[in-house]
Amino acid sequence: MIIEDVQYRIVFDSRGNPTVECEVFTEAGSGSAIAPSGASTGSEEAVAVDPFRIEEIEEKVSRALIGISIFDQREIDRTLRDEDGTDNFSNIGGNFAITASIASAKAAANALGIPLFQYLGGVAAEVLPYPLGNVIGGGAHAAGSTSIQEFLIIPVGAESFFESQFVNTRVHAELKKIFREKNIFAAKGDEGAWAAQITDEQAFEILQTAIDRVENEYGVDVRIGVDVAATELWDGSHYVYKDKKLSPEEQVSYIAELIDRYNLLYVEDPLHENDFEGFAELTKQVKTMVCGDDLLVTNVRRIERAIEYGSVNTVLIKPNQIGTLSETVDAIRLAKSRNWDVVVSHRSGESEDSALAHIGVAFNATLIKTGVVGGERISKLNELIRIEEMIDAIMAEIRW
Ligand SMILES: O=C(O)[C@@H](CO)OP(=O)(O)O
Numbered sequence: 204m205i206i207e208d209v210q211y212r213i214v215f216d217s218r219g220n221p222t223v224e225c226e227v228f229t230e231a232g233s234g235s236a237i238a239p240s241g242a243s244t245g246s247e248e249a250v251a252v253d254p255f256r257i258e259e260i261e262e263k264v265s266r267a268l269i270g271i272s273i274f275d276q277r278e279i280d281r282t283l284r285d286e287d288g289t290d291n292f293s294n295i296g297g298n299f300a301i302t303a304s305i306a307s308a309k310a311a312a313n314a315l316g317i318p319l320f321q322y323l324g325g326v327a328a329e330v331l332p333y334p335l336g337n338v339i340g341g342g343a344h345a346a347g348s349t350s351i352q353e354f355l356i357i358p359v360g361a362e363s364f365f366e367s368q369f370v371n372t373r374v375h376a377e378l379k380k381i382f383r384e385k386n387i388f389a390a391k392g393d394e395g396a397w398a399a400q401i402t403d404e405q406a407f408e409i410l411q412t413a414i415d416r417v418e419n420e421y422g423v424d425v426r427i428g429v430d431v432a433a434t435e436l437w438d439g440s441h442y443v444y445k446d447k448k449l450s451p452e453e454q455v456s457y458i459a460e461l462i463d464r465y466n467l468l469y470v471e472d473p474l475h476e477n478d479f480e481g482f483a484e485l486t487k488q489v490k491t492m493v494c495g496d497d498l499l500v501t502n503v504r505r506i507e508r509a510i511e512y513g514s515v516n517t518v519l520i521k522p523n524q525i526g527t528l529s530e531t532v533d534a535i536r537l538a539k540s541r542n543w544d545v546v547v548s549h550r551s552g553e554s555e556d557s558a559l560a561h562i563g564v565a566f567n568a569t570l571i572k573t574g575v576v577g578g579e580r581i582s583k584l585n586e587l588i589r590i591e592e593m594i595d596a597i598m599a600e601i602r603w
C-alpha cells in the first residue's frame with residue numbers, strides 16, 4: 204500500500220503560535236500529526252522553519268513521498284532526509300519532516316486497523332511509563348519565576364497509570380492551596396506548572412509540603428525531579444541564578460547537594476549543552492537518573508559522545524529534535540543498549556496530538572514528561588489511560 208498524497212495545513216499550538224499539521228493519505232485512509240515547539244531549544248536540534256512556507260514545502264515533500272510503501276518507515280524517513288539535504292533539516296524544516304514521518308506511521312497503523320503503539324512496539328508494548336509531571340516552573344517557560352525551569356514529580360508508588368496521573372493532579376492542586384495559604388501569587392507557565400516569584404529553595408520546600416500532604420492522604424510515594432535547563436542559565440563562564448552565580452565546579456556540587464537534600468530521583472540538563480565532561484562528573488557522584496536533553500537532542504551522534512564520556516544514564520527523547528521517527532527509534536535503541544533509562548517528552552508548545560503517548564509505550568519508556576494539566580498535556584495523559592485499558596484487554600486474550 205503506497206502513499207497517495209501528503210497535505211499540510213497551518214494550525215495553532217498551546218502558546219497560540221502557528222504550527223504545521225501533516226496528513227498522509229493511502230487508499231485505506233490517512234494519518235495525521237501536529238508539530239510541537241520548544242522555548243528552551245538545544246542549539247543542535249533540528250530547525251523548525253516558518254509554517255507559512257507551507258506551499259513550497261508541501262510540494263517538495265509530497266513529490267518525494269508519493270509512491271513509497273506506507274509500511275516502509277525507514278524509506279519514508281530516508282527520503283525526507285534526502286529531500287532536505289542538510290544535517291539539521293534547515294531546508295524543509297524539522298517541523299515539516301517530523302509531522303510527515305509520524306503521520307505516515309499513523310496512516311500505516313490505521314491501514315492495519317491497530318493503534319499506533321502496537322504498530323510501533325508489537326507485543327512488547329505492554330508496560331506504561333510513569334508520568335513525570337511538571338508542577339512548578341520558571342526559566343524560559345515563565346519569566347520572573349524560579350531559575351530552575353521545571354520542578355517535576357514522579358508517583359513511584361502508583362499501581363496503574365490512572366493512579367499515577369491522579370496522584371500528580373492532587374499534588375498540582377495541593378500546590379495551589381499552599382500558594383494561597385502563604386499569600387503567594389501564582390500563575391501558570393507554558394506547561395501548566397505553577398509560576399511564582401519564589402526562589403528555587405522555596406519551590407523545593409513548598410513542593411515537599413504538597414507531596415507530604417498527598418502521600419499522607421493517598422498512601423502513594425511521590426519523588427521529586429528537576430529540569431535545570433542549565434544552558435539557559437549559562438553565561439559562558441558561570442551559571443547565573445536569581446540569587447547566586449556558580450562556577451561549573453560549584454554547579455556540580457550544588458546539584459549533587461540538591462539531589463541529596465531533596466532525594467531527587469531525576470535531574471535533567473544540570474549543566475550546559477556542551478559540557479559532556481561536567482555531566483560525567485555528576486553522573487559518577489550520584490545514584491539518581493541524570494538525563495540529557497539539550498545535551499543529546501535525540502541525536503545518535505551526541506548520544507555516542509555521551510557514552511564515550513559516561514555523561515548520563517538517561518536520555519530524553521523528543522522526536523521533533525531529530526526530525527524523523529526512524530532516527531528517534533535509533534536514539535532510543537542506542538540508549539537502551541547501554542541500559543540507560545528512556546524518557547519521552549513533550550515540548551513547551553504542544554497540541555492535542557497524542558502520538559507521544561504511543562511512542563512512550565511502544566519503546567518501553569520509563570517515564571513520559573508532560574505537564575499535569577492543560578488540554579494539550581491531558582491529551583497525552585488521557586490517551587495513556589485508554590492505552591492502559593487496551594493493553595489490559597489484549598493481555599486478557601493473548602497467551603504466551
Ligand atoms: O526543556 C524541556 O525539557 C522542554 C519541555 O519541558 O522545554 P522546551 O520544549 O521549551 O524545550
Ligand SMILES: [Mg+2]
Binds near residue numbers: 496
Ligand atoms: Mg529539558
